[in-house]
Amino acid sequence: METELKLLVCAEVDVAAVIEEQLLPELNVNCESSQVSLFNQYYDTQDKAFRSMNMGLRVRGQDGRYEQTIKTAGVQQGSLQQRPEYNIDLDQPQPDLSLFDQQIWPEGARVAELQQQLDVIFTTHFQRRIFHLIMGQGTELELVYDQGEISAQGHQSAINEIEIELKSGDVSYLFELAGKLIQKLPLRAGVMSKAARGYQLASGQELQPEPLPGFVSLSADSTVEEAFCRALDTGLNYWQWHEQCYLETQKPKALKGIRTGIHMVSQALNLYLPMLQCSDLLDLPQRLMKQLDDWYWVDALLEIKSLRSRKGPFRKRLMKHQDFLSYLHGRYEGILREYRPVELICNKENASLQLALTALLVQKPWRQHDTAWQSPVIEHARGWLAQNWFHISQSMPRDKTFNLQHYLSAESSLDQALFNSLFLADLFGDDKREQYRAPWLDILDGIDELKLLNLLMCELEQADVEQKDSLKAWGEEKISRLVQVMEQSRQQSQQREPA
Template sequence: MPTETELKLELMADAEERLLASGLLGEPTSRKELRSIYFDTPDYRLRKAGFSLRIRTSGASQMQTVKASGAASALFARDEWEMPITGDRPVLDYTTPLKTDLDITAEALLAQFSVEVLRRTWNVEEGDTRIEVALDDGQIIAGDRRLPLRELELELKGGGANGLFVFARKIDEIAPFRFGVRSKAERGYSLREELRPAIKSEPILLDRHMTAASSFQAMAEACFRHFRLNEDLFLQNRDASSLHQARIALRRLRSAFSIYKAMVPDAESIRLKDELKWLANTLGKARDIDVLMAKHGSGDLHERLETARSEAYERVIEEVHSSRARALALDFNKWLRCGEYLELPETAELRNTPAAEFALQALDRQRRKLKKTGRCLAAIGDEQRHEARKAAKKLRYACEFFTSLFSGARARKRYGKFIGRMEKLQDRLGLLNDLVMAPTVYEAAGLTDIAATQNGINEEAKEKLITVSQRALDKLIEAKRFWRE
């Protein structure tokens, strides 16, 4: 079954009107009013198993579609099953996994939410690339809750994928957008739930026989999705936890670049890493103030920190809305799918290495680096200890990235113990870093008078944290590696 290549673009306020008025698309080739009803069991068995089921009505015709995503799509040769039906109730037979694998009956399904849109489509050409453009304008409805929908999809119909991004850039110059990372089904389910303050990273499902290049793309896409989900939440709620998770997503993405450094030596990857660092630093300055506020729950200092945080949050919002941030998202996605690194002769062997083999080497390498940098934390300076902390984070992220490649019972047991020790180490190194960096953070927040009254760093507390950090690091190094027999 051929894989669809498409970009999902979420248009920003008033962007749709500007795009239609610009003449870039011309007259649509079709207009359709679509109504889709999504079904699931009361306890969301379909969603939990990685499936969605909808009945779409267009005029007098009705089509039932079952889609698989994530772990579910990896188990089947197909990821979509369609059949025409009559009526507004699902029809389940043995042609889909819902009956054969989940043993779900049509009677067990209830309507959960609906999507109503006006869909306009265009066929455009960008160089040798043929693109189908679909604009959906409408809403998602779940009970008495509504979510406006303004989504543009660019689907590759022929030619090179590079043309998709060239055309997307033309759109952004007229009508700014953000890359969409959620399906309509995901957004519908979110309407039925309480708004989460933040979203943690999701498991990354890798196949042992996929290439190293494909595993990198899967990781990078997952990290970008993690960032975008929390970026949207932060813009809605300005919550410290969504800011924190957005920053973690960028750190994980930068770690992926580092883990695959030998495979992505091209100039564009270096530039993108610098841009990701810029964005991460913007979020990091606000996050540093959040950390200080957690230590000062009330009083004049808390109020001053609150003012500083408000200003830092405004800077974050300004930057993520900037043309620089939008260009970074577009450039990153273009490079990930069409970049020079995918064609370099000198990295061909590494790109085509099986993912499991690459993972073994990468995990060993990250472990060795942590062991070397953290050999004697008491005998090195703060800067070197910070390097040990970064090495610990990279090892943690590498473990999370590659864990699906080592799924045996013994590997899973070892992974649990390894990650448990990893978490203890990171907690202690994090406390040590907060202690050392506090004066600098006060100054960066404009609280120079507070920084001056800190009387330096509490050396006794620092020594205790170094001692417990060393103990945690040594225990981690002693732990059996889940990726080795």
């Protein structure tokens, strides 16, 4: 089983020099270093049979020697990957599937047919600096720095990354070394392997922002620890996926995914922290809130984009006000210049925080402090969801008439409740799951539209445009009507408490 952590280099820097001149003297450990040039061909069939089996097939060439490798499906937690790996020496640079142990293949795999259909899908060629480290307690780590490129279908993508592999011993040294590297180099978590990047490059398709999952997969006997780790892993993967998506595509919707992922991780910690009390967790909620604050502007950015869009909900009205749309374009560009999302993604605190969260998933430090993590999560889930319902009922009493500001203030409570339902809903049947979520999803959709109209009104106050008064009157009327509809929906949703 290969256990490896990947970090991507975010800026121009002499990585090898920093490792040799700053990191290694500080570590003061036994180190053997070397350098190799590696050329790799990745194979699959035209219908991507290996990809569909969650397997990767590679032939690597180095100094006239060849090796074929199959990596099978494993576990990814943040930037840490754990995957079974099978290596066979070759006499020539073409794969021979018959040399692999038959037990590695999925049931029903027709190996001889696969052999006949193999074709090169993409290649990688890079220089690798290798540092073999003997840490405390005999732990062996391999620190490598790769620099080169992936090539597919006439397109190239740069490789500029660090990998730390645990060869033997205590995994805590792997995280300790990664933390030191983050403090000395401009790094961020690497969530896509070279193979995954190669397949994407070969497909010619861009990464796309992902919708939220319907719920986290749990079973009736899932423990508190299992439920927490799955919730945390879901949020962290969502966060890191959308960072990668934005850096590659500059799609504004990916920025919303980043903020949602941070929010999801934050809520997972808030929900489970009382059951998993240990010092390693205590500072994380505050650090996550700081991260959320750093991204608070994203909603306004996307709302401005929606107002300007020809597909936006108010396009017919706003297309008559080109001077206002021009003003909004300037505001949109100004927000991006001011908050610099690429710098937020690549800053040290972001990388350090994600590393700490990944370490939690692997090391599970709460096991040293209590046994509450072993209890079935279903024993607590119904009470947690009932508490959410009570909190919403208290903050949105039926006998109180709500206005625009009331609804905007209620958004955070509703988000919290719906994240908790995402974490826990799989413990209950489909009917109960939808009974809990559906009414509040409708109200949140209404709040999104209210936020859009509220931003429009705020921007009109600042803009020097013609026909401002008529546009403000239109906006006020839209808000009034929408609040009336939402009041009816809220009264209906609060008539009975979800089971």
